[in-house]
Amino acid sequence: MVRHHDGYRSLLLISRDPKTAPTVDIWDVTRKPILDQNGHFDHAVLQINPMHHVTTRDDRKAIVIYTEAGRAFHRPIWSEVDSIDFRFRSETIREWLTECETYHPGCRKVLKVDVELAARMIQVREQEPNLYSTRLVPSEGIDLHNKPYLVLSHVWGGIDLPCKTTSENIAQYYDIGIDFDNLPKTFQDAVRITTAIGFQYLWIDSLCIIQDDERDWQRESAKMAAIYRAATITLSATSANNSHEGCGLSPKRQSVKRFSGPGSGSLDFAARETVVLGRSSTDILKEQLRDGPVHSRAWILQEKLLSRRILHAVHSQFVWQCNVITESEDGMIHQQKSDSLLGIAQRNSDVFTSKEKSEVSESSAYEFDRHWWGCVADYSERTLSVASDQYAALAGIVKHYQEMTGDQPIVGLWERHLIVHLAWEVLRDPREQTVPLVEPNSRRPSWTWMSFCHGSVKVWATVQWKYLLKNESTPWDLGIVYQAQVLNANVKWSGQPLTSDPSGSTIRIRGIMRRMLRPKPVRSAVRSPLRLDPGIPDDGGGSREYDTFALFAYVLSPVLINQPPFITTTYLILQATEPEDRGQYMRIGKMVLTEEFHMGGEPEYVPEGVQRDITLV
Structure with a gap:
């Protein structure tokens, strides 16, 4: 050689x-x-x-x-x-943790000490080799802001858990403890790993939240952002399809x-x-990290984005991922990168440290908006076992985003650029989105994508955020030249904010309304720019008139020389909730029109139509 x-x-x-x-x-x-x-x-x-x-x-x-x-x-x-168990491998985990705590300031805890954390934890001990004690304990008296603890991120897998905490057994779990042998294998592995790295406390959702107590569930699920951000390590059972498969780490190896x-x-x-033939073991490991079962679950998105440190357990080895590095146990993967919200925050410190909205630059704020809609697109394509968890499963990300930006959440949208956020788009492909649609007249609030049943549509923001900013170096890149005005956003939660039902929420808005026929496509084999939301019957063809409401418009320079600049206007397509009441409307679609732009000597641009104050429900 x-x-x-x-x-x-x-x-x-x-x-x-x-x-x-x-x-x-x-x-x-x-x-x-x-x-x-x-x-x-x-x-x-x-x-x-x-x-x-x-x-x-x-x-x-x-x-x-x-x-x-x-x-x-x-x-x-x-x-x-030939065989290495969790105890033998724990030295590597401790080395990762020591390095991270010593050299990675971006991974350090940034929570205020008065932020409320989990109401209860699992106290774990190895009493003698392979004999474990697990007991539910109230967190009062435990300084979880400074005491190291591990949280488990896993897929339930649609199977019944034999030992979840309920109102009936919680006293037993407090007084006597939880029988280790009754725990599913993933939970047992989490206990073994927790004790092997020297930790005393473990948080598992089904054991630390009372599953049949709606008030406790709403209260604790609203703390998810803080629980995962404060955790020393998040253990992800990345390769396991359910809680009985374990953390996928066999002591036997090559x-x-x-x-x-x-x-x-x-x-x-x-x-x-x-492995031979083009796909090395490293390729397979990267694929497991990217496409593991945990990444198909809606609940786990916030765990991935909010955790400071994730210890992935895949079929062959551990992989460490923090806000600074991603490294496999065998060293074959070593990357300096992060896609967490905490990492985004570090790169946009002017946003999350600002006290007043006026201090935040538009470009930085739009960068957060862009990242938010990336989260929404990812979230909408993940699965959710319980449809009513739609709001709770995103609440942790919402609360953290709110803390970083100072912006106010408006049921899946944001107050600072609410007019632009109202321009979301949805698509339904029955081959991919199999969850039934909600009847349109009962989908409330109609102005948010979150009122669609999770899994029934794919959601994204079609606006190019950079087009909304004026470019001083290009004469006709004017950015936004018109936008409607939000008069009031009245968000009403039926219970705990961010996790309960917001169907009574409304937005009062002022802008230009106009009744229009559906525009024809600009060329054959292209859809009309007016698109109705999934579930809205499309029975009028080109002869039906629609109520349109102009949200915003921006101007861009022409692509070719000797062409005029172009203006793009985004409209909501609305329908009056009652024929005799023309002041209250529901969203039924969206339209984006691009036309040649001619100012004609006017001091400012206003779309054609009549100014109205309306209420969106």
Whole structure:
């Protein structure tokens, strides 16, 4: 084998007589090795292809070589031990935590000490090897702002949990404890990991929230943002389809062989076999992190975005993810990145530290808006077992966003740019969105995407946020030249704010109304710019007139020379709730029209129509 400056180059061993001796082709398929300060690489991946008249594709082998220059070389996962349990691997978790607490200021706790946390925790102890004590305890007297604790993020999986906390058994769980043997395997693994890393407290939703007490459930679910943000580590059972599959970590693993360096100054290294044919074990691991069962669940989105540190348990190993790094236990994945809301906050500190809305720049505020609608799009495509959890499952993200920006939540929308937020769009593909639609006249508030049953539509914001800002360097990029005015947003929750029913909420708004025929498409095979929301019957064709309400309009420079600038106006399509009452309307659709823009000497632009004050329900 020949050493090359960035690993190993291929070496072809050719036999003159392939029927008597094999031909061996060795390829370096290493991707992005990490170099230390001395230029030593941390790993290499070699693919070995024997070619002989009796060999097949199955005879190909791939080997990972991990060197002493890598961060993970001395971790148990690269030892020659055949079986490693949670206790043996806990040293790696503690190393990650120590490094994060010492060197990652962006991962430190930013909660105020008066923020209310969980009402109860699970106290765990290992009384003797493999004998565990688990007891529900009230959090009064426990300083959860400073005491380390772990929270479990997992998929329930549509199966009944034999030991969830109810009004009937909570006294027993307090006094006697919870039988460890009755816990589903995922919970048992969480207890083992918690004790192995030296923690005493664990939070699991089904055990720490009284499941048949609606008031307790609303109160505790509203604290989700604080619970996950304050947690020292979030343990994610990333690969498990339900609570009985465990954390997916088998003590058995691929065998590893360690070698001493061949000479003075050379590095020791370890080797193990890996997957061949284009998809390495690292590729598979990244796929498990991206597409694991936990990422299909709506509740888990806030856990992913709000946690400071996530310990992913996948089929083969642990993966550490904080606001600074993502690293696999074997060191083959090491990335400096973060997609959490906390990470976004660090990059936009002028927003979340501002005390007054006037202090926040429009560009920074729009950046948060853009990120918010990314969350909404992700959230709307995840599954939710209980339809009534639609609001509660997003409440943690809403509360944290509110704290960072100083903005006020308006049932899935935001007050600062409420006129723009009202321009959301929904799509229903019956092949993908299988949850039945709510009858339109009972969908309230009609002005928010959240009143659609979760899973019945796909939601996104179609506006390009950068177009709303004036660009001084381009003469006709004027940004917003017209927008309606919000007179009052009256949000009414039936119970706990953010987690209960807001169907009585209304918005009083002033703007330009106009009755219009449906515009024709700009060209064939293209939909009309007027689009009705899913569930609204489309029976009028091109002859029906609709009530339109102009939300906002912005102007952009022409694409071609000698063209005029263009103005794009976004309208709500409305329907009076009562034929005789033309002051109260429900949303039934949206329209976006782009036309040539001519000011005509007017001091400001106003769409065609009549100014009205109306109430959206």
